[in-house]
Amino acid sequence: MSLGMSAAWRSMQPKKKRCKRCGLFYTKALGKCNNCSHLNESQLAQLKKQHQKSLSANSALGKTMLLCAVIIGLLLLASFL
Ligand SMILES: [Zn+2]
Structure with a gap:
């Protein structure tokens, strides 16, 4: 997907x-949060914990992708030498 398309x-x-x-x-437009407005404090804490976990999973995936990109870059570089 191009940058322009993603912005649109x-x-x-x-x-x-x-x-x-x-x-x-x-x-x-909802006026209130649909993620937590129906939750009590302990459910909210649970939600936050889960969200934190998915965030760190995403960043781990990002690191793996970056590592792959670096390896591919090095392989390309090596093929030119
Ligand atoms: Zn909320």
Whole structure:
């Protein structure tokens, strides 16, 4: 996907607002967060913990992708030598 296309796609998405309570994004038109408004404090803590876990999983995946890119780059470089 090109950068221009992704920007156009993003502008078509509904306006999102970051929730102060849980830190997740919700649709501004809703007026309240649909992630945590129905949760009590302990459920909220659980949600936050889960979200944190998925964030760190994403960054681990990002590191793996970066490593692959570096290895491919080195292989390309080696093939030129
Ligand atoms: Zn929330």
